[in-house]
Amino acid sequence: MSRQLKFIIWLLLVLLAAVLVLADIKFVSETFWRLAWPLVLAIILCVIRITLGPTPADRVMSIDILGILIIGICALLALVTGRDMFLDIAIAWALQSFISTLALAKYLEGKSFDD
C-alpha cells in the first residue's frame, strides 16, 4: 500500500469518527459545537503529522499533543454540561499521557527502564 493512500484512508477515518461523535453531541448543546470546532481542526492537523512524520520522535510528540487537545475538549464539555465528571477524565488523561510519553522517550533513547 502506498504512502498517499494510507494517508487518505487515515484522514477519512478520523473525519468519519469526528462527524459521528459531534453529531451525537450536537443534541447536548449548540454552544459546544460553536466553541469546539477549532479543536477538531487541530486534531486533524495532528493526525496529518502522525501520518507523514518522518521520524519516530515526531509521532510520539504528536500523540502527546493529541492528548492535550482531548483534555481541552473534555474541558469544553464540562463547561457546557456543568458536570464535573469530565474534569476527572481530564486529570486521569493528563497523568497517563505524561507517563506514556516518558516511557516512549526512554525507549527512543535506547536505555532500559531501570536507570
Place this chain on the structure above:
Amino acid sequence: MININFLALSAIIVGIAFDIFGCLGLVRLPDVYNRLQASTKCVTLGTCSIMFGIFLQYGFSLMGIKSWLVIIFLLLTSPVAAHALARAAHKSGIKLTPKSVVDKYAEDKQ
C-alpha cells in the same frame, strides 16, 4: 442553554486560538526540535487557559478546584515530557534541519 460570562469566554477563546496556532506550527515547521518548541508551549498554554476560563465561570466550587488541579498537572508534566523527548531525539541521532545555525549540545558532548 447556559450563559457564559464575558471574562470566561475571552479566556476560552484565547486558549482555543493558542491551540490552533500550536497545531499549525506542528504541521508547518521543518524539524522535530522546532515542532517541539512550537507545539508544546502553545498547546500547553492554550489548554491551561481553557481551564482558567472554567475557573472564572464556576468560581470556587468543585469544578473550579478540579480545573486548578488540571492546570497544575499540565504545567508540571508537559515541559518535563518535552525535555525528555528532545533529549531522546538528539541522542538517537535525528539530524537538525540544514538551515539551523548552532548546536551547542553536540559541541558539549565532544
